[in-house]
Amino acid sequence: MPLPSDLARITAHTRLFGVMGDPVTHSLSPLMHNAAFAQMGIDGVYVAFPVTDPADAVAGVRALNISGCSVTIPHKIAVMELLDELEPSARQIGAVNTIVNDNGRLIGFNSDSPGAMAALLEKTPVTGKHAAVIGAGGAARAVAYGIRQHGGRLTIVNRSRDKGRRLADEMGGTFIGPKEFTALGVDILVNTTSVGMTPEADRMPVTGDCLRQGMTVMDIVYNPLETLLLRTAREAGCQVVDGVAMFVHQGAIQFERWTGLRPPVQLMRETVVDALRAASVNQ
Numbered sequence: 001m002p003l004p005s006d007l008a009r010i011t012a013h014t015r016l017f018g019v020m021g022d023p024v025t026h027s028l029s030p031l032m033h034n035a036a037f038a039q040m041g042i043d044g045v046y047v048a049f050p051v052t053d054p055a056d057a058v059a060g061v062r063a064l065n066i067s068g069c070s071v072t073i074p075h076k077i078a079v080m081e082l083l084d085e086l087e088p089s090a091r092q093i094g095a096v097n098t099i100v101n102d103n104g105r106l107i108g109f110n111s112d113s114p115g116a117m118a119a120l121l122e123k124t125p126v127t128g129k130h131a132a133v134i135g136a137g138g139a140a141r142a143v144a145y146g147i148r149q150h151g152g153r154l155t156i157v158n159r160s161r162d163k164g165r166r167l168a169d170e171m172g173g174t175f176i177g178p179k180e181f182t183a184l185g186v187d188i189l190v191n192t193t194s195v196g197m198t199p200e201a202d203r204m205p206v207t208g209d210c211l212r213q214g215m216t217v218m219d220i221v222y223n224p225l226e227t228l229l230l231r232t233a234r235e236a237g238c239q240v241v242d243g244v245a246m247f248v249h250q251g252a253i254q255f256e257r258w259t260g261l262r263p264p265v266q267l268m269r270e271t272v273v274d275a276l277r278a279a280s281v282n283q
């Protein structure tokens, strides 16, 4: 019996890519990257690897000569010491979300930071702007680093004051607690916390009076696609950047690093948005 055409294209030359994480079965990265491979005629396949032991997984990447890997929660920090080389930005951010296999040398890279900036830059310049980042976890580190790299002024807003203050000091920004934060003078506001994510979609990380016309508001939460924060911001006359934009751009930057080709960003976005819409209909 002939193979279905999508399987017939897999040969002994096909390069293997994947994402390692735990949990990883809900990841949209396989759909997004395989759509990009197909569109660009890349002989590659991207799969999801549920990984509990990152050391074993990285040894597997070497042993099987896997061409590239995304790294997601909770392994973005643990993989750092397992690689042959770290790009300076990944070291400064303190997290790796991309492994590039360069002829057997495993190089760690962070595409979350340039991905977040690419998403923001579609709507606003960052240089000389005042950006407030809500949160102080891994995603906040990537966004804060990108803002400083682009010459933005940075304020960190976080529930845990010590953690927020530490991140602000490290990245050359200032810290303010959520209760004192009014967003006065803020041009760009980025939520990096999980506040507003389904099933708590009726919550938002700042009060509505922080959102004023002329601001650009970005949320890294993409479930729901339009969070309460983004809806309130849109209704207040702000520019909005949804979480899919950052997810797609970080993936597009990975694609470019792995293949050397310009990524089909629009197709990647449509693939992810279609999948999210289908998932919300099925819920």
Ligand code: ATR
Pocket (backbone or CB within 6 Å): 135, 136, 137, 138, 139, 140, 158, 159, 160, 163, 192, 193, 194, 195
């Ligand atoms: P990630 O690596 O995805 O950024 P993380 O390291 O767990 O995730 O960081 C999550 C961030 O969101 C933290 O800054 C956290 O605040 P604390 O430092 O006070 O823990 C913030 N966060 C998560 N849930 C929150 C909530 N319900 N209200 C306010 N902040 C929240």
